[in-house]
Amino acid sequence: MPCLAAVLALMMPRFLIAILWFFTGWFRGMFDTVLWPLLGFFFLPTTLLWYSAVQHWFGGEWTLWSGLGIVIALMIDLSPAKGRRRKAE
Template sequence: MLWLFSDYPAKAFDSVLWPLLGFFVLPATTLGYELARNWSTHGSLAGGWFLLPAVGLLYDLGYTGAAAKR
């Protein structure tokens, strides 16, 4: 819902390709990156903001890894 009805992807990415690709490949990482870029004061991943997409990446990798074991 956030991706469809807000301008978060437009503020975080320069094109439509990366958020669309990220939505299908690594959705939690993409959402974490968008939130970190929009919530940080300078629009960068400085400070602790890099942790948000990092946690999303761990979630995505864990989720796909658990699905591969089935």
């Protein structure tokens, strides 16, 4: 089951965020306002998932591995390869 969640997170992060938001308590108590999860949902979904994973699994402690994970998540979210791919001629 964790492998399925990891595959869903990479393929459809917004779908996984919606499932976690509506069917679990994964995001409860993590943010003071609803603004940050909404901004994360629309602009940086993979980064939002990794941030929430660090809060749960690492106890909110930012170490080398959790910092490296957030950098990778940001690179995935900000990658220009998502929308602009060259068409083969």
